Amino acid sequence: MAAVPTKQEAEDDDYSLLPLVHDIIKCMDKDSQDVHQELNKLKNRIQEAREQITAMPGIDKSPEEQQQQLRTLREQVRTKNQLLQKYKSLCMFDIPKA
Amino acid sequence: MAVQERSTKERLLSVLDDLEVLSRELIEILALSRTQKLPQPGEDTQILELLVQRDAEFQELMKVAHKQGKAHQEMQLLEKEVEKRDSDIQQLQKQLKEAEHILATAVYQAKEKLKSIEKARKGSISSEEIIKYAHRISASNAVCAPLNWVPGDPRRPYPTDLEMRSGMLGHMNNLSTNGVNGHLPGDALAAGRLPDVLTPQYPWQSNDVSVGMLPPHHSNDFALEPPGHNKENEDDMEAMSTDSSSSSSDSD
Numbered sequence: 001m002a003a004v005p006t007k008q009e010a011e012d013d014d015y016s017l018l019p020l021v022h023d024i025i026k027c028m029d030k031d032s033q034d035v036h037q038e039l040n041k042l043k044n045r046i047q048e049a050r051e052q053i054t055a056m057p058g059i060d061k062s063p064e065e066q067q068q069q070l071r072t073l074r075e076q077v078r079t080k081n082q083l084l085q086k087y088k089s090l091c092m093f094d095i096p097k098a
Numbered sequence: 099m100a101v102q103e104r105s106t107k108e109r110l111l112s113v114l115d116d117l118e119v120l121s122r123e124l125i126e127i128l129a130l131s132r133t134q135k136l137p138q139p140g141e142d143t144q145i146l147e148l149l150v151q152r153d154a155e156f157q158e159l160m161k162v163a164h165k166q167g168k169a170h171q172e173m174q175l176l177e178k179e180v181e182k183r184d185s186d187i188q189q190l191q192k193q194l195k196e197a198e199h200i201l202a203t204a205v206y207q208a209k210e211k212l213k214s215i216e217k218a219r220k221g222s223i224s225s226e227e228i229i230k231y232a233h234r235i236s237a238s239n240a241v242c243a244p245l246n247w248v249p250g251d252p253r254r255p256y257p258t259d260l261e262m263r264s265g266m267l268g269h270m271n272n273l274s275t276n277g278v279n280g281h282l283p284g285d286a287l288a289a290g291r292l293p294d295v296l297t298p299q300y301p302w303q304s305n306d307v308s309v310g311m312l313p314p315h316h317s318n319d320f321a322l323e324p325p326g327h328n329k330e331n332e333d334d335m336e337a338m339s340t341d342s343s344s345s346s347s348d349s350d
Contacts, residue, residue, distance in 0.1 A: 015156060015157050015160045016153055016156075017117055017121060017153055017156070018150065018153050021121050021124065021125075021149065024125055025124075025125070025128060028125070028128060028129060028132075039125070042121060046114060046117070046118050049114055050111065050114055053110045053111055053114065053163070054107070054111075056163055056167055057167055057170045057171075058163075058167045058170025058171075058173070059106040059107040059110070059163045059166050059167070060107060061105050061106075062103035062104065062105055062106060063106065063162055063165070063166060064103060065103065066169055066170070066173075067169070069173065070169055070172065070173055070176070073173055073176040073177065073180065074176060076176075076180050077176055077179045077180055077183065080180065080183035080184070081183065083187065084183060084186055084187065084190070087187075
């Protein structure tokens, strides 16, 4: 059970930009030459996040709209299943070949 | 008026832009604070707090985006299901249409047949009557020569001139023209002078039939009867139908 929260926390950390900002501030404090490198990392990370968000499917709507659409689709499938079941259970007869 | 909610994508991009701006400002302020005093003290703390807040918001939105991604997959599966059901319904619809067409044709033909049956029933004639008349026509030797007919016999399968004049119509005509004009004196004399051997013997003239002319079984059936039947006629009909000289029985 403890493994799951840590995995969740790791996923959260993947999206967090604070560690990168922290690294930049540390480098600035040390007057290290890696400041530019860290700045580039942050810039690249932001750019990657932007591309990732653009490519993610299903986020063109708000969660509420998506849930509404999902409910509608489920209802459609249920109704059509019922309709087909009703038609297939009718008295069927063989259509003679002409 | 309901405000359309912003999509998750828009919110994520907006928060990301805020993060970028805030992190840049923070770094600039920290870099500036090394060389000179900040014009607004505590500004860096505010920016840091905003940055942390925005970062938390960004993480939450990313979780929501992942959930929406899974919901999107489920929606795609459901859409495929809906497509499949739609094609099944269309297939059933085609079959129902075809069945309806076949049934409509069958019902129409059945109705036409019923109409024909009703029409035939209204104009139905008793088969016994038809057979009786057939026998009468055959009995007058109209379809077949008598067995004892030889060339020279004046009898014909049709009423001859003399026979017509000696019949009822001929008598009626003579009665009406006797006192009026004498156009046909010869016919009247001829009608009265027919030798006995040539006197036609028709079923409707008398009940005393000459022996050699007609089959004896027909003697009781010479009166013109109204349509319909009774038991006596049925017996005669059975007797007539067994007569081999009748052509109608040959046709069976």
